[in-house]
Amino acid sequence: MQTETQKRTIVFDLDGVLWDDITAVLRMRMRTTETFFAQAYCEFVVTALSLFPKTMAKRVENLNKSALDEDAIAAASQLHGLGYDILVRTSNDTVDPNKLKKLLGKRGIPVQIDEPVCLSGKAAPVKGKMPIVMEDSTVSIIASLLRAIREDNRHRDDATFLLVKKDYNRFLGWFISKIDRNVVRLDNARNAPAAIDTMLRGGGHGKAKLKSTC
16 A cells, blocks of 8 residues: 555656766766766866856757656656656656657656746646656756745655766765755666655655655
């Protein structure tokens, strides 16, 4: 029997999560993204661009949008099979939602796709409950946390994020996961179902215990 907590919607970010297009752009422009200095540079550039979603969207709009990230798709498929609703939210207003919905449907993942949202809108309540957000953008997570505090401090402890580790979010991602127990870093998007199960059971620092948002 599912609890109210378990019924929370799982929100997938688009650029960087369902499509790993940001990494693709970085690798086209750089010889390597694996060294400390390369990753620091990547994080500086992507963090700055994240403050301007339209500019970020232009950087990735010409990439092949049929190339879904297989790790994220595997996670979405498993979570759907466990009874979670899957919702896609993005700040990218160049996306064709019908095409995306059809593409994901072919992979056996029925989804809802919201209209483009601002950076802090990805964690907005769904039917009165705070969702669990799978995200790659540390800027978006910080904006969402600040919005939760500003609009209703009750939601502060219910704003839960799974931050997928990328070459461009390692340092700030590590920092915010250390100071906020509801930000959990994932080495791989495929780890999301296991991470959510751990959070439902309750965990130590960095493993948030999910709460009912009734």
